[in-house]
Amino acid sequence: MTVDADRSSSSITSGTTVPTSPTSPTPTGPIPVPPAGSDRLDIAAVTEVLMGTWADARRDARERAARPEFHRPTDLTVAEHRDLTFEQMKRLAEENVSHLMLPEHLGGPNDNGGNVASFEELVVADPSLQIKAGVQWGLFTSAIVQLGDEQQQKAWVPDAMDLTTPGAFAMTEIGHGSDVQSLATTATYDASTEEWVLHTPFRAAWKEFLGNAAIHAKAATVFARLITRGVDHGVHCFYVPVRDAEGELLPGVRSEDDGPKGGLNGIDNGRLAFDHVRIPRTNLLNRYGDVAADGTYASPIESPGRRFFTMLGTLVQGRVSLDGSATRASQLALHIAITYATQRRQFTASDPTRETVLMDYQAHLHRLLPKLAATYAGSFAHEQLLHAFDDVFSGHTDDPEAREDLETLAAALKPTSTRLALDTIQECREACGGAGFISENQLVGLHQDLDVYATFEGDNTVLLQLVAKRLLSDYTSELKSVDRAGIGRFIAQRAEVLAKRHTPWARLAQDLSDRGNSRRAFDSMRQSDFQEEMLTARARVKVEEVALSLRAAGKMSPADAAAEVNKHQVEMLDAARAHADLVRWRAFTAALEQMEDPATRGIMTDVRDLFGLSVIEDDLAWFLLGGMISAQRGRQIGSDLRRLLWRLRPHVLDLVAAFDVRPGHVRAPIALGGEHERQEEAAAYFRAQRASADAPVSEKALRDREKKARRSTKR
Amino acid sequence: MTVDADRSSSSITSGTTVPTSPTSPTPTGPIPVPPAGSDRLDIAAVTEVLMGTWADARRDARERAARPEFHRPTDLTVAEHRDLTFEQMKRLAEENVSHLMLPEHLGGPNDNGGNVASFEELVVADPSLQIKAGVQWGLFTSAIVQLGDEQQQKAWVPDAMDLTTPGAFAMTEIGHGSDVQSLATTATYDASTEEWVLHTPFRAAWKEFLGNAAIHAKAATVFARLITRGVDHGVHCFYVPVRDAEGELLPGVRSEDDGPKGGLNGIDNGRLAFDHVRIPRTNLLNRYGDVAADGTYASPIESPGRRFFTMLGTLVQGRVSLDGSATRASQLALHIAITYATQRRQFTASDPTRETVLMDYQAHLHRLLPKLAATYAGSFAHEQLLHAFDDVFSGHTDDPEAREDLETLAAALKPTSTRLALDTIQECREACGGAGFISENQLVGLHQDLDVYATFEGDNTVLLQLVAKRLLSDYTSELKSVDRAGIGRFIAQRAEVLAKRHTPWARLAQDLSDRGNSRRAFDSMRQSDFQEEMLTARARVKVEEVALSLRAAGKMSPADAAAEVNKHQVEMLDAARAHADLVRWRAFTAALEQMEDPATRGIMTDVRDLFGLSVIEDDLAWFLLGGMISAQRGRQIGSDLRRLLWRLRPHVLDLVAAFDVRPGHVRAPIALGGEHERQEEAAAYFRAQRASADAPVSEKALRDREKKARRSTKR
DSSP states (O other): OTTTTTHHHHHHOOOSSOOOOOOOOOSSSSSSSSOOOOOOOOOHHHHHHHHHHTHHHHHHHHHHHGGGGGOOOSSHHHHHHHHHHHHHHHHHHHHHGGGSOOGGTTEEEOHHHHHHHHHHHHGGHHHHHHHHHIIIIIIIIIHHHHOOOHHHHHHHHHHHHEEEEEEEEEEBBSSOOSSSGGGEEEEEEEEETTEEEEEEOOGGGGGEEEEETTTOOOOOEEEEEEEEEEEEEEEEEEEEEEBBBBBBBTTTTTEEEEESSSSSSSOOOOEEEESSEEEGGGGBBBBBEEOOOOOEOOSSOOOHHHHHHHHHHGGGHHHHHHHHHHHHHHHHHHHHHHHHTTOBSSSOOOSSOOOOGGGGGGHHHHHHHHHHHHHHHHHHHHEEEEEHHHHHHHHTSSSSHHHHHHHHHHHHHHHHHHHHHHHHHHHOOOOOOGGGGGGSHHOOOOHHHGGGGSSSSSHHHHHHHHHHHHHHHHHHHHHHOOHHHHHHHHHHHHHHHHOOOOOHHHHHHHHHHHHTOHEEEEEEEEHHHHHHHHHHHHHHHHHHHHHHHHHTTGGOOHHHHHHHHHTTTHHHHHHHHHHEEEEEEEHHHHHHOOOOSSSHHHHHHHHHHHHHHHHHHHHHHHHTTTSSOOOHHHHHHHHHHHHHHHHHHGGGGHHHTTTOBBBBOOOOOOGTTTTHHHHHHHHHHHHHHHHSSSOEEEHHHHHHHHHHHHHHOOO | OOOOOOHHHHHHHTTSSOOOTOOOOOOSSSSSSTTTTTTOHHHHHHHHHHHHHHHHHHHHHHHHHHHHGGGGOSOOOHHHHHHHHHHHHHHHTTTTTGGGSSSGGGGGOOOHHHHHHHHHHGTTTOOHHHHHHHHIIIIIIHHHHSOHHHHHHHHHHHHHHHSSSSSEEEESSSSOOSGGOOOHHHEEEEETEEEEEEOOOSSGGSEEEEETTTTTTTTEEEEEEEEEETTTEEEEEEEEEBTTTSBBBBBTEEEEOOOSSSSSSSOOOOOOOOEEEEEEEEBBBOOOOOOOOTEEEEOOOOOOHHHHHHHHHHHHHHHHHHHHHHHHHHHHHHHHHHHHHHHHHSOOOSSSOOBBGGSHHHHHHHHHHHHHHHHHHHHHHHHHEEEEHHHHHHTTTTTTHHHHHHHHHHHHHHHHHHHHHHHHHHHHHHHGGGGGBBGSSSHHHHHHHGGGGTTTSOOOOHHHHHHHHHHHHHHHHHHSSSSSHHHHHHHHHHHHHHHHHHHHHHHHHHHHHTTOHHHHHHHHHHHHHHHHHHHHHHHHHHHHHHHHHTGGGGGGGGHHHHHHTTTTHHHHHHHHHHHHHHHHHHHHHHHHHOOOOOOHHHHHHHHHHHHHHHHHHHTTTHHHTTTSOOHHHHHHHHHHHHHHHHHHHGGGGHHTTTTOOOOOOOBGGGGTTTTHHHHHHHHHHHHHHHHOOOOOOEEEHHHHHHHHHHHHHHH
């Protein structure tokens, strides 16, 4: 009970600025914390780096997320959960939690980074509450702010902010989710009355999966094809009242309930349809396109394609915040599973009287620590994304190139972090055995709620495809910068490079140079340069290979070209993932620079190496086949990784403590010390029993004794 | 609407013996079904092979599972769901669904294979109902049948069968799940009253996660340490009444509710504890151990260890049936996702007026088809497991070796199929986009319910460890058969073999022989011999490598040896998985022999190749590093796999149709044709619009036209 006394007491007296893991009771395992005097992680310093630029917003939000009134019981009907979430929303509105997003002329600080950072933290209260808040302020209100003019903003934003007007963001249709350009709802201008006529032409054009649509929405920002004077100007956004003050649907508006979902049941998702619903001309959110009273269309952006993508650009906020929320959810899951794993014991192994703590099993380290490392990588990468987002949305660097970069980065990271979150939560849940399946231990609910993160706000596959296309077009423009005559040469050269990589002789030479010197191989692989070279080359070569495979497609008919591209879709997605890995690795490496304490930087470098080498190991066959990693080094990687796991073992509690997951965020009894208490009680019982005279003796011991006795009698 | 007319009509007129996919509407995608006259899967023939030996039991059970009274609404509170499940249980009892398990002297046919086959099918009705039935008959009743004598069976089994006595299977404790040998509940014999005194000495010894314990159980089969005359004879099983006829807890019995869980909420899991609860001497289930009135202990099995494992042997039934249920759940998920993927369209690619059906995207084939192939492999492997189980449990070959083989096979397959099920269901859910997240489409519920399959009835990691140990001990006894002097030579030889495998020259030679002949490489890799050689060698070498790594452990202290074993735990689990892959591949290959129609066998051989090559690709780095696959072939595998995906594309609906997932099993609207209907309606709308004069013209088209006009004016 003394090993960790300093730490426990510091966690009780410390304020929010020195976050530790206050809920963890004193661990008593063989390697619970680093031995006294040895190198130890500076938890507070790592937390500060993780907190990033918007630390104050995060701290406020973490305090809020810990408050019980924002949590929920684990057994609620869908109806009850929806009611509760709506009540919680009112409280959030009263506390004006989203005011950071408002531009100055609407009375806000235009602090988009802080707003998103604050929003992300809400995930540990209840993901339903978070996403409902995201629908209301991040999508519905944001659409008015981003797409409307000042008059429209002043007319509708205040009521949206204070929840007088709960709203739906009506983009997705049953027939078209990812392919927004093909939406079929129409808004046809009637110059005679100066009105828009909104209409849903067929069932597949019903708006679908809209938060707030089933019950609470009084208005919706509806994406529909703008048609005036016989011309279809493509998808635009309209402000459309849908229910009256009493909550009755307005004439012509229809709604259906999506019913129970796999998670996020605090949100009333539903469908909306419009039967020739009329709204005033001025309800078109007109920043990027407007009609005059006579129906003349005008837009500041001439190209319909670019106009459409500019309007859609506002969607990136959702992806940015999901990236952060998913990462935060991974942190919570790891906090729970790793805390439990340092207390829970099962089977005697190295010590016959004391069972082994789960965290001391190699397999347990192997299933949890690489995910911990990836979660760190994702956290640091997210901070970079948040900066890119804030720069664009707060207007610091709002040019088309910055927007495109932001969109590509968001499209790369959101699929990566949501995938990681689902995999991490599931691994954590399984690592906690049966206890992981009990709702109060939070893990199952977290998986259920975050499940949809993989497919909403941009389906993961579609987003990665987008990244791949961008990488390919970057690569192609690089090609274009070579003069026309040179392109052939350039391609031939590249092909030669690839071919060389594919020769076994090159690899053989590496093998020979490493041979017999596994220490050198270990050191060199743990060097930043090696990892960077490998991950950079991988990201580049994967794009290069697709580009080379597709070079014939340029001369094909569109249909044939599309078929050709489709034949390489899996490789394209793979290239996009390699890009995301590189971004995360670089972000992690950059974050190390911010850690001044040598011990802390050393431990965190181990974590970074664990991330980097895990990524390389996961794709090892590719590196081997390309001759980029020799067989000698390839064989070394597995044992190097296992070595890192053991090196990090003493630091696992510190590493999750740096996530600053607080009591109130953690509500799982298995991570609140119950397991440890039970073990102490059982141990005391057995101690007392051993001390007493009348304890039963085991049959096996008795038999062994008898055998001995017989043997000695025979002699 | 005509392409598939034959098939649709056949599915309407056919009985249950010619299963097709009756719920799929006519697909209209580019490659919905094989072109007329081309090779086509004989669906009914494949279904028959899948049905296996206990086809009749399966058919009855499938009919039952399709009945609406065994389904459940998607929005129920935990309390409502428990009530419903209990009512459904009564109906199952009335229909005497489990009578197949009973031995002749209890009036049954002793058809254990049929009983488990029938039980497995229930998973598509509601997994809660299935597992509640499993608790009642597969565990509680089965414990009495397997561990009790005839008198005990006659006293308690009839009431257990007809649900007069709902029962709990009280083995797991809070402190000990996987490690049953360390259970702490005690049953101390009191010769003065000829009673057992059951007692829970501390909190960690509470029985935990027991189905029926929170509410319904009136009795429990309780595992406790048998103590008599001051000797602890280890864990035995006792029949303990826990509630009276009114459902009130009996004196000294305590119960707690586990509350909401991640799934399976139709089951009232809970805890039980005993405060000096007295039961008659004859309530010890006495087949493997008994006490006389005076407290003298006697057992037909002398070794306490072997006795314990023999008693535990009855648990294998749960693992066998979970293997089958998990496989069936994968079939259902694939049926839903693949049906939807052949109807759902998104983005225009190869055809500008018609969007591409999801199944025609390479990435979609790539995410679903390897799982389809693995599900087939798992289905065939399960049939072998069921035979092994039936042989032992119906007494045909009930010897210790057969039991051990059965246990090893179950321990290898249960983790494999439950992992596959969770991964498959999740992939299917994501492949269906937002629709996959809606509860009525079944996928989220299936994942939630099956989640716990990974950790109950033997935690997957613990089971794989068990397999690895068995493989190692087999390997060691092989070593022992070499004479003592030869062991050193033998090990040295093996080490040399390994070393040779690790030299790059061997690989280089292979590379050169394959070089420039990718056709030869493709053909050879698709040959059964190649796959078998690779998978067999992999399974063997992985064990060999661990054995060699551990050979020093024999001379160590127990603590050091345990630490040494722990350093290779990840490799051990890996070896166990390799073993399971080999078992599945062989079972698939054996099943091909039963398919006489050449076209069917050809298509199914492609599916088998997809499974075999996917397994090899997933571990490709290992094969490359070991020099077992040359770089040339290694590079070929990815493209071979993609070639197989396209070859199988025309057969996907037939391949899921063979699973015989029926209406009633499938209740997901997305797999019942709604998507297709909506698309037809939308297509008709656009056709009409194109035909009419006043359809709006797109701005883009207009601009293009104007540009052209300007250009021609200039000329």
